[in-house]
Amino acid sequence: ALAALFDMDLAVLADSLRRQFEKNPKLAEPNIHALEIGHAFAREHFPHTCRLKVQQSDRVGDAIIMDGNTAAALGALYGGATVVGWYPITPSTSIIEAFGRYAGKYRVEADTGRLRVAIVQAADELAAIGIVIGASWNGARAFTATSGAGVSLMTELLGLGYFAEVPTVLVNVQRVGPSTGMPTRTQQSDLLACAHASHGDTKHPLLLPCDPRECFDMTAQAFDLAERLQTPVIVMSDLDLGMNDHFGPPLAWDPERRYDRGKVLDADQLEELTTTWGRYLDTDGDGIGSRTLPGTHPERGVYFARGTSHDEYSAYTEDSGAYLRTMERLAHKWQTARTLVPGPRIRASRPPSRLGAIFFGSTTPSAYEALEELGARGLAIDTLRLRAFPFPPEVFDFINRRELVFVIEQNRDGQMRTLLISEGDLAPERLVSITSYDGLPVASRFLVQALESALAERGVSVPPAEAGQGETP
CATH class of the missing domain: 3.40.50.920 (Rossmann fold)
Known part of the structure; x- marks a missing residue:
């Protein structure tokens, strides 16, 4: 009926229904028939009722319609994520659901049919971020998605990621707070909670996408930044951007792009060292030490990742001088982050x-x-x-x-x-x-x-x- 009132091309709507029911063509024809009946009825009984006309146009170019959560899921997939730890919460759940769908299509071993990603639903948000930190420490690219109430529960382990310097990616689809707030409404009210998540002097890089294309780009970039800076990085979406469809530029990926894993030493590099290696030792002035992954070398590159105060060699200490050096180095790393994040x-x-x-x-x-x-x-x-x-x-x-x-x-x-x-x-x-x-x-x-x-x-x-x-x- 609306197609008749707006003088829309019925063939365009019929083609849309055929695409909608592409997997079950038998359902397309009765729906198209119903469309034609409604169209004919409106034409006969309500001619010239509406002065508005809708005409087909190609002025949109290559723009697409997409929601930010789907784009973020694809960004994580293209960004190399292989582990997800999550707990359902509105309005972020559809990120993980979309990631699972696309992984089931594009991350499957051809010979065995096995899924090449692990999606683990945790008991709560604290466990979810713990899974991400543990997987990232082991060398995987891991992430989780949540909203403000989940961030509140993840705060303790975000502090661990900051102080132990473990790459961590979190997508926060903000909703109305505080407390449970209005789960189906939108806000940008988690900025301070995320920027300083944890007790003590803590700062986390935040990425601020404005459309689905940037949700895709920045989620993928978050993994590079997290590993380069060895710290949690939080993508700050919101319910409006995440769950609603938006009109914007298409997603794009450079096939020549290579992941930035940061300062990760392999076995040969460990063998070539002529001085004592320290996990938290800054050797080139950017505030970032080099790290190793478990199992890299049978004897070298071993360290204890701890949230307690430590020196440059990851040894526990309550020496004030060592603590001050650590905190000053982390502050210097923050200045390095300033040069790496997307500009305004x-x-x-x-x-x-x-x-x-x-x-x-x-x-x-x-x-x-x-x-x-x-x-x-x-x-x-x-x-x-x-x-x-x-x-x-x-x-x-x-x-x-x-x-x-x-x-x-x-x-x-x-x-x-x-x-x-x-x-x-x-x-x-x-x-x-x-x-x-x-x-x-x-x-x-x-x-x-x-x-x-x-x-x-x-x-x-x-x-x-x-x-x-x-x-x-």
Whole structure:
């Protein structure tokens, strides 16, 4: 009936049904027949009812429709993941389900039919992250997926991964908190919990995808970063991005790409050493020691991976000097991470505006739309889209070149603003929070109104919208 009202090409819908029932063609024909009956009825009884017309077009090019969880699952598969430890939780469960489906299709031994990955459903989230850390320590590429409530339970072992320096990959599909919150609503409210997961002085790299393509790219990249930096890396998706379908660029993979396993010594390299090897000894100034995998050499390269205080040779110690050296080296490694994570995307006017806006993740499309509307009304605001934490130097350069910067995010307390102020030692009054946290995807109309109000409070007037302007969703 809708096809008739919108004057849509019935053949396109029929072809779609045939593809839908490709595995059971017998079901396609009765569904197509029902489609034709409804179409004929609407044509006969409701002619010229709707003035809207839908026409077929190829203007989308090679763009695809995909949800972020499926893209993340494919990113893990292409990134080399062979072990999954997980516990079901909304809205991340479909990542593991999709990973299992694709692994069953593309990671099967041809001669035996055996699956070449291990997917282990754990008793709880703490056990799930423990499986990942154990498998990663043994040399596998392993990951888990969870949401905010799961992160709370994984915090203890994320601290172990940080201090024992074990590569770990976690995909956090954020939902509304705190506590159980609203499991079927979206937020960006786990930033602080993930950036500093664990007690003590702890920092974890965060990757901030804005569409399914980046969910794919960044999940794959997370494994390289985790092994290069020997630390947990967390991909920060959310329910809107993860579970809803989005329109965007196709996924792509370079067949010549090789995994970055970081500083892993093999048996020959251990034999060639002329000095005593230390697991936590930084020999080239990047804050990262070299590691070995179990069974590499019968005598050399053995160490104790521990969450207790240790020296450069992994020996337990409560010596203050050794502890300070470890913590300072980890701080230096954090600076190395700053040079390796994805850089921001900046759009600046010429000359640069004195106003700026920072946003990230699923907030991106609405933020761009809102700021483009304000630009059309004569108010230029330069933009920076964050893609990772720690923040590369360009982020602070962008802030320092502007009088006022709005930080747009989907949580109540302005968590990204807090991270920016802390990491950049910035004056708080230079960063203004624009927050939306009702659990629904943020709308551009809301952002336009919030920005107008924030500017008015600071004596900046925005030219009114002309007729037809500002009618954004």
